[in-house]
Amino acid sequence: MIRLDNISKRNGHRVIFIEASAALLKGEKIGLVGPNGAGKTTLFRLVAGQEIPDDGQVLVDRGVSIGFFNQDVGEMQGRSAVAEVMNGAGPVAETGAELAELEAALADPERMDELDSILERFGEVQARFEELGGYALDGRAREILHGLGFSQEMMDGDVGRLSGGWKMRVALARILLMKPDVMLLDEPSNHLDLESLIWLEKFLSGYDGALLMTSHDRAFMNRIIDKVIEIDGGTLTSFSGDYEFYEQQRAQNEKQQQAQFERQQAMLAKEIAFIERFKARASHAAQVQSRVKKLDKIDRVEPPKRRQAMSFTFRPAPRSGDAVATLRSVDKRYGSRVIYDGLDVLIRRQERICVLGVNGAGKSTLLKLAAGAIEPDAGSVALGGGVKLGYFAQHAMDLLDGDATIFELLESNFPQAGQASLRALAGGFGFSGDDIDKPCRVLSGGEKARLVMAVMLYDPPNFLVLDEPTNHLDIATKEMLINALQDYEGTMLFVSHDRHFLAALSNRVLEVTPGGLQRYEGGYSEYVERTGREAPGLHE
Incomplete structure (x- = not known):
């Protein structure tokens, strides 16, 4: 369906591809992998026709439709979320728009003399609209939005009022509704909660077109793809099999x-x-x-390229008392909405508790209460003796001083630390060489998340409260974080939509349900085995 034939591409002085070749065949589901900056997004843009190679060709079979989802969703406002999704559904949306115009023309008294020709055209367009499944379009759009976590109210509300993360979901829903011959999905798993992620996984597994995707979620990628194309050093190498293979x-x-x-x-x-x-x-x-x-x-054999592996080792955290945090008879509401009513939770030393629950159930609220970021309306929250808290909030990256460099930020947080020690810390979190002099405002979401973690973990707390710490992190950084946290001897309370992260680190589960807090001994893997589901609110 699509062939990349000896393509070469430069970006300024930087060589991205050198005579690289690959193919995407009908029905293939391919994961595109490679280090940050290797050229994954450039490859998507080449296949989508948004850029052209400097040399070589991108060959697309005649009549093949391509849907491209990326992180730049553009402007959205002035119509409902469901209308925005339907508007991007390709030929069926265009046919629907023409049908609406013809309906208006039939009701226009000034066009009565054209009535016969309008009726004839209306009949043709209506037949085409029906053939394309247009009358089922609204239902399908709502089904997809529901799968991606939208309530009916959000579907019918003004799309312009949605946050950036929800607008991303609308843009993704547009591509899924379009059902093109080829889907290009650049990080579709970002901004999704666990339920939506699993729904998308099932949707893509049942999709009969060709798929080329990137994702920082290895479990998600592993269950969908049957082939990997690796970008490294300007070349493309294909591997048959899933990500693990x-x-x-x-x-x-x-x-x-x-x-x-x-x-x-x-x-x-x-x-x-x-x-x-x-x-x-x-x-x-x-x-x-x-x-x-x-x-x-003699043809010289090159040594294998060594990817720089990030590694971070905790210094031993001070030991806390056995009762790390106690929440007693806690009430919390937002307006008339009750989140917790008489909540009792005891968090013990060395527990690694993952908190599960549907969107809006109160997972982040529980973490904020435990971390002291918000006060309960009634009841008490108390930290135990010797507890030193480290809290990673979803908005923590927004609080970085944009004008400070990475090194200046580390130095201001740890004025007693030596330069070599801070450079080693930065290197452990992927900031080596001149990177350390970058101002924070130019950092990507993943780089900001790494920097916030570096600050939090350098002088280690013995109670870590982590709200979606894996958002924006690539697979290599997640592995580094998992490896570091597996050796961590403190206590953890965390929320994550990354199943690999949940399974690797949890030893207890709290599930927030409408009927109260459900407790499960054992980690996420045991929870899945016991309940038969991977997330609390899976949509059927």
Whole structure:
């Protein structure tokens, strides 16, 4: 359906692709992977026809429709969310718009003389609209929006009043309703809660078109894709299988390449030693010359590219008392809406509690209460003896001083720390070399999240309250964070929509339900096994 044929692309002085080739065949579901800045978004734009390669060709079969979702959703206002979704549904939306115009023309007394031609055209357009499933369009649009977490009120409300994250969902719903031959989805899992994420996973698994997608959620990607295209160093490499298989295959390929490289280096060293030893002897001149020619003809094996792995190790946190936080008879409401009524929770030392619940159930409210970010309307919240709190809030990244550089921000938070120590901290969170002099305002969402975590974790608290810490983080950073937190000896209370993160770190589950708080001993994996569902409010 789509072929990239020896494409090359530069962005200023930076080479993004060098004679790279790949193909997307009918029905394939492909995960696009590669380090940040490798060119994933550029590749999407090339396939969508928004950019053209400097050399080579992007070949799209005749008649193939392409739907492209990216993080830049554009302006949305002046109509309902459901109308905005239907408006982007491709040919059916255009046909529907013409049908509406013809209906208006039929009711216009000034156009009575055109009545026969309008009626004839109306009949043709109406038949086409029906053929395209236009009369079911409103129902399908609402079904998709419901799956992505919208209430009926939000569907019918002005789309302009929605936050950026909800507008992203509207833009995603437009592509899903369009059902093109090829879907290009650049980070569709961002801004989704766990229920919506699982609904989207099922939708895409049942989609019969071709799919090219990126995602920072490895569990999501793993369940959908059957092939991986890796961008690295300007080349495109294809791997058959899911993300897990790709990781294993890549590691095996690197191991083989390293072994080939080492064997060749040993052989080259032996040949060079012979040449150096005998080059001055006339009796060995022919042998020396023969070996020099042989070396000139050898294809050199390159060592495997080593991706810089981020790693962070906690300094030991001070030990807290056994009762870390106690919430007694807590009431909390927003206006007339009751969130908690007589809530009792005890959080014990070394518990790693993940909080689950449908959108708006009160997960973030529970974390804010425990962290002291909001006061209860009634009841009490008390931290135990020796508790040192670290709270990562969803809005924490907005509070960074945009004019300060990364290094200045770290230095202002830890004035007693040495320069080498702060540079090591920055490096552990992926800020190496000149990156440390970047002003905070130019950082991406993921970079800001990493910086906030670096500040929070340098002088480690023994009680971590984390509200969606994995939003904006790429797969490598999530792995670094999971590895660091697995060795953390303190207590955790957290919300996340990343199932890999939940399964790797939790040892207790609190589920916020309309009937009160449900408690489950054991972590997220045990919760799934016990309840038979991966999230509390899954839409059927």
